[in-house]
Amino acid sequence: MNDTIFALSSGAPPAALAVVRISGPAAGSVLERLAGSLPQPRRASLRTLRVSRETVLDQALVLWFPGPATATGEDLAELHLHGGRAVVRAVESALADLGMAGEGGAALAIRAAQPGEFTRRAFANGRIDLAEAEGLADLLSSETELQRLAAIAMAGGAFSQQVSNWRDRVLSASAAIEAILDFSDEDDVAELPPHFRADLVALSGELESWLTRPRAEALREGLRVVLAGPPNAGKSTLFNALVEDEAAITAPLAGTTRDVLVRAVALDGVPFAFIDTAGLREGTQDAIEAIGVDRARGELAKADLVLWLGPEGEGPEGSWEIEAQADRDQHLRKAGPRHRLSAITGEGLDGLRRDLVRFGRSCLPRPGEVALNQRQGQLLSRARLALEGALCVTDLLLQAEELRSARVAFDSLIGRSTTEDMLDALFGRFCIGK
Template sequence: MRDTIFALSSGAPPSGVAVIRLSGPGVRSGLETIIGFIPEPRLAKLATLRDRSGLLLDRGLVLYFPGPASFTGEDVAELQIHGGRASVAAVMDCLSQLPGYRLAEPGEYTKRAFENGRMDLTAVEGLSDLIRAETETQRRQALGQAAGALRDLYDDWATRITHARAMVEAELDFSDEEDIPGSVSDRIWPAMKVLAEEVAGHLAGAKAGEIVRDGFRIALIGAPNAGKSSLLNALTQRDVAIVSDIAGTTRDIVEVRLDIAGQLVLLQDTAGIRESDDGIEQEGIRRSRAAANQADLVLELRDARTAIADSEVFPLTDKSTVVVWTKSDLVDTAVPAASSGELLLSSVTGEGLDSLLSRIEHEIGKAYAAPGEVLPTRTRHKQYLITCLRELTAAVDGTGIPTELRTEYLRNAANALGRITGKVDVEDLLGVIFSEFCVGK
């Protein structure tokens, strides 16, 4: 028999309330042991908790969720007790002594929910993202995925592919049946072409989905003493990086996480780029260039006192780049080289910071998808979607190959979608055929 697992599901004690979750076949017997009865399903019940010898442990609320209509699909119970360390330890020790009970492993409740069909893989990933969400945009995307938004989309696509396969195979295998319509391919392949276009459009939004989940990367790039560390401190409103008049103070990447307009932004201060014979500084410069290449937005900082518009100082990237003139508080006249789209600011006085934040929000807005749009969020999603699109395209374009091979491409496309949700199984094609055409009547 499967173990019954238990764990503290709330924050670490001390706390006002501690929630201990139980799941498995021994939940009912465990409740009878520690509270003496089985509460009515889904109704909170005040109960006295005792160990097997009758020793009082605590008083608290108990909820019982019989399977399969529970989070894990098994019998589940929650013990809401006082959040002191001693109270939690006493109840956890009591549970550990019950037959068949053991501490849950990391993620085991969600794993059981997946195994019991309560969640698919995309919902599991969405739940994980929801727990880690730092911004409003991340919360919305993760909540939609945890609720099944990706699953519903991919299941719909898989159903359409399965139906297409069934229709083609019906034409091949049951062409002598009078209720099997001819020229099924005339309708199936155009429909699969439309589906391929939908998958391609969905794939195009993969970058936006990844940015929401992982953050929008901004690299501060420039020569030594261009004001990168000062700007980092000004934007974060705390002393994150060391600021010094000595050139080359920053040798490694300093990264901070910001919430800008509800979006997660990863702001990176980098080593100043210049010619150097110092091996350590050269490594820092190499990392600066790498950060620029991996960033979603590059802020190229230039000291306004020099007014040098030499973008060849460090050939950057093809990434979106904004030129930012710094130290405006140290110049008396306008920067002659500053042109349209370039910004002028002072990290000391705060002049121009609002304009910079507005520009950052604008750049973020171009990278993010429309609110509510369902997007892939992980590399594995993208990889399987690429496979699905490739197989669909091969099936649609394969007009000169045997129909059997084209349906095999369709099967591969459906399997790729099934691997995203974790539901790869053999479709009952004959079942579809029977329901559609009454074959075997």
């Protein structure tokens, strides 16, 4: 990372202000070229930005952050510009055209940053670890309060600290085994400590507890709530009422809904993905409707919750019985529905929403609680299996190898050992300028 990068790091213009960030070994030289001289470190200074004596780019606040104590771990400069499109475009063009001379006369290139490149440099330079970077990516994409709080907990290092604690405990256990293997002829290290096994059991139990927590994917994508039942049961009408939009076509004609319709909605800060499906029935002669029915059954298999508008007791296990009156007086009556609703009067809809929010909060991480993503869950599961393996064998060499495997999994969790492909996928989620 010997080159210097730049990007607009604030929102798209026009705006009151636009912040252009510059990071890399030539950041100071770039700032001197545009502003005339370096301001005092970490103090805003009003400067006239120029590409020549005659060509003024803007009057801007400039800041200079010498590395390594910066967001990226490199020399860093910020230009706080007037936020017009023409101003930003002129400054970006000037930065792209600058050619710098470094030590020994070698040219130092400055170029536009790629998505996530500033954060990737922070990771490469040890300013953040991989788990914190994943939390930051989730924070940038968060849309609900629960998502924001969980992302802040991850980005703030809460999970990284926990992983370091687990790794230290495994390392201590490994050291006890190595002491016996290396000094087996000495009486005072001939046996494992009496608490050795209990410590590993306790650690394995902690990992199991973390693995049973709600996952970040449900928090990010929303709980999948599928509306299901036979044709003309009022599914699409209820779907429109829940998402507060005429997203689904409704008509008295059976089989109007032919495909799966998904709409993401937050209820009281809890993310949901409501899914309208084709009516479930056998023997349809309509090939397109038959495809819709197959897709509906596939959605039932993936649902976190099913709102069943069909005959009582015929829905999937665990589904909520809903008696819904849509746009007609005659509708399916149920003896003991969880909710009775009317799309005509709105009766019962608020109660259903409150019930959904309670259900969602019971299934999602508590506010501020760290939520594991799929990658983290797989690695934590691998570490737990290694610990179980160490508990199941008595050979010290085998135990040492299992504990080494657990340490490798912990290292991968926070990025001490990882692959370039995985890093490319992660940092590609970031916007340019972050």
